[in-house]
Each structure stands twice: as C-alpha cells, then as structure tokens.
C-alpha cells in the first residue's frame with residue numbers, strides 16, 4: 001500500500017482520532033458479534049502502547065442524521081472495555097465542548113469512544129464543517145475502518161484533509177490481502193460469487209472476468225444467468241433487465257478462456273420457507289411455480305472439485321438461502337471445500353459469507369475474512385475507496 005500507516009508517525013502524547021468500523025449486530029442492547037471490534041484491537045492497542053490518547057469514532061446502523069436511542073454506542077464501549085481490560089470512556093456526543101472537556105481529561109494510553117457519528121446529518125453528506133469539528137478534537141487522524149472505506153463521509157474522508165492522515169493495521173491488511181489477490185494472484189485463481197444482489201455484483205463479475213481462471217456463480221443471482229441460457233426458472237429470483245448483460249458475460253468468459261461455472265442442479269421449493277415442499281431438479285427442469293433456493297448436490301460436488309484445484313479463492317455471497325436449514329447445504333458444501341482445500345489461500349468477502357462460515361464453525365479455517373462487504377466488493381470492482389485515497393501518501 002502506498003499510504004502512510006500508524007508505523008510512519010509519532011503519536012506519543014498526541015490525541016489520535018481513530019475511525020473504526022464498529023457497525024456490529026446488536027440485540028436487546030447487547031453486541032451479538034464482536035468480530036469487527038476484535039479486528040480493530042491491534043491498531044487500538046498499538047496506539048495505547050505508543051502513549052497516544054485514543055479517540056475512537058464509528059457509525060452504527062443507518063440512523064439517518066438523527067439520534068436513535070437503540071443505535072447509541074454504549075454497549076460497544078462496554079464490550080471494548082472487556083476486550084481491552086481497561087475502562088473505555090464513552091461520550092454522548094461526537095464533537096463539541098463536552099467532548100473536548102472529556103478529551104482534556106485523558107492521559108496517555110487512555111481510550112475514549114465518541115457517540116455514533118451518523119447521528120449528525122453532516123456525516124454522510126461529508127459536510128466540511130463537521131469534518132473540521134472532528135479534526136479540532138485531535139492532532140492526528142487514523143483510518144482503520146475498512147468496512148466503511150467505500151463511503152466518503154466526514155469521519156472517513158473529510159477529516160483527512162485537516163490532519164496528518166494515516167491507515168491503521170486492519171485497513172493496511174485488508175488492502176494488502178485483497179490487493180495481492182487481484183494484482184498478483186496465485187493460480188488457478190477462482191472467484192465464487194453468490195448472494196441475492198445482482199445489481200450490486202454485476203460490476204464485480206465484469207472486473208473479475210479479466211483476472212480469474214474460474215468464475216463460479218451461485219445463490220439467487222445465478223438464476224438470471226440460467227434464464228439467459230434460455231431455461232425456465234419458475235419463481236426464482238430474476239433481474240429481468242440484466243439478462244442481456246449476463247449473456248454478454250458468458251460470451252466474454254469464453255473469449256477470455258475463463259471457465260464459467262453455473263449450477264447444474266438446484267434445490268427448488270414451492271414456498272419461500274424452511275417448511276416448504278422441496279426437491280432437487282436439473283437446472284433446465286425448474287417447475288414454473290417453484291423457486292430455486294439452493295444449489296443442488298451435483299453442483300456442490302462440481303464446485304468442490306474446482307475449489308480443491310485452486311491456489312487462490314475469493315468468495316462473496318452464499319450459494320442459497322443458508323439462513324434456513326433446508327437450503328443451507330450448498331453454502332455449507334462450498335465453505336467445507338474451502339476449509340478442506342490444502343495449499344489454497346481463501347479470502348471471504350464480508351457480509352453474509354462471513355456469517356455463513358461463522359455459522360458452520362469454519363471461520364478459523366479461512367485465511368482471510370474481510371470485515372467489509374460493500375467495501376471489499378467495490379475494491380474488487382477496481383474502484384478507488386475514498387477513505388483510503390484521502391490518506392497521506394508514503
């Protein structure tokens with residue numbers, strides 16, 4: 001990475017505004033998955049050890065510029081305190097006089113967490129005034145929020161124009177791992193794209209066709225491709241206006257010598273529910289009033305073979321509706337193949353795929369699980385991430 005990191009600056013005694021992505025799932029006021037908090041610990045602990053006054057900032061959810069009580073960061077501060085073994089002070093605002101007064105009380109090595117930055121309308125608008133108000137709190141800016149690096153917001157981008165601005169360790173690692181995967185991949189290089197958001201993923205599929213040896217398609221978005229081949233897909237997920245594009249991708253794959261793998265069979269159901277009637281059919285035999293909710297066993301086997309022969313695999317998006325046990329087998333099979341693949345570097349691209357490997361107890365078998373869903377996708381599409389661009393060059 002050609003950006004400066006926390007290693008390149010002296011932070012002793014300095015107030016460091018460190019943007020993290022603590023956008024974690026919560027239920028009844030308790031953090032239910034602290035992966036993102038743990039992922040930021042190396043940077044936080046380094047700053048503490050170096051004698052910085054660590055001021056953490058994060059968003060949680062999408063409160064749309066207003067205070068939403070359930071989206072306060074109090075529970076996050078509690079969890080972070082437990083993980084650090086040190087009390088983290090939490091302010092009820094993210095800038096202003098009360099916050100400045102709390103910061104003035106800090107000693108070297110102390111940690112303070114600001115309130116949810118998205119309680120202010122200026123955050124998502126990247127309002128220069130809010131960016132300045134954040135900058136006034138500190139001497140140095142550190143961005144460790146890879147999961148939010150695709151957002152040009154006041155605390156992820158604007159503030160970097162007012163202070164010395166460097167990357168944290170998580171940001172550095174994410175960019176390095178994903179960057180290496182794309183620029184200098186070990187081969188055969190396989191990308192597995194699944195999930196439901198066809199529109200969001202079309203761009204990444206197009207970009208990956210220039211880079212991979214094998215492209216595997218699964219999940220809800222596969223049916224637009226099945227339809228493009230001229231098959232009946234019943235009530236399966238369809239993005240009608242992307243059929244032509246899907247066709248062009250399959251042609252492009254052929255021209256470029258990319259092996260394009262699509263489901264050869266599917267688990268279809270007569271209802272979108274765990275208790276629906278279900279059966280396995282060949283991909284060109286989906287009944288008109290049924291819908292495909294998982295890849296079938298023949299497809300799982302085919303995909304497993306491709307995975308085991310690969311040296312690098314990146315995976316984004318489940319193979320089926322894995323949240324329902326009845327349609328989790330395909331996603332589980334792919335996760336298991338990744339876990340079993342020896343000498344294969346496996347990268348999980350955030351979001352639901354990360355939740356899936358966690359659910360199947362295979363997370364520790366993966367080489368890199370990205371903390372960013374949208375961010376890793378945009379990175380793989382070849383887009384510049386504003387939160388990274390704004391940092392100081394080496």
Ligand SMILES: Nc1ncnc2c1ncn2[C@@H]1O[C@H](COP(=O)(O)OP(=O)(O)O)[C@@H](O)[C@H]1O
Nearest residue numbers: 195196197219220292293317320321351352353
């Ligand atoms: N065949 C399918 N039909 C409908 N939804 C599906 C299908 N396969 C997967 N999904 C859904 O896709 C969702 C994840 O999609 P997406 O958000 O694109 O993935 P990610 O979060 O990994 O980027 C999951 O909630 C899953 O239930």
Ligand SMILES: O=C(OP(=O)(O)O)[C@H](O)COP(=O)(O)O
Nearest residue numbers: 021023147148350372373374375
């Ligand atoms: O959870 C996040 O995105 P992700 O689910 O795509 O990884 C990030 O914290 C960004 O949140 P946002 O999509 O509300 O800007």
